[in-house]
Amino acid sequence: MNTSRLPAEWEPHRACWLAWPRLATEWPGHFEGARDEIAELAQQIATLGAEPVHLLVDESDRAQLAQRLIHEIDAGCIILEQLPFGDVWTRDTLP
DSSP, X not given: OOOOOOOOTTSOOSOEEEEOOOOGGGSXXXXXXXXXXXXXXXXXXXXXXXXXXXXXXXXXXXXXXXXXXXXXXXXXXXXXXXXXXXXXXXXXXXX
């Protein structure tokens, strides 16, 4: 008998996982706007929500994103992660 279960998204958890938009073709005309929104969301969760954020980022975007979120990264509130991912839809693939 399998006793594992996936908790609901509103249940308490240790951290939030997000992914940085990396495929411009997924965001026609809105790519930079999507990046702005994810950056703001990560910052708000990490600071106001006082919850660590693990943010998936492609190697090609890592330096720029690290500069953009430097204060939260330096404080350990946002952790940049390099794992294979498609784009921002991670609900079914991440913890």
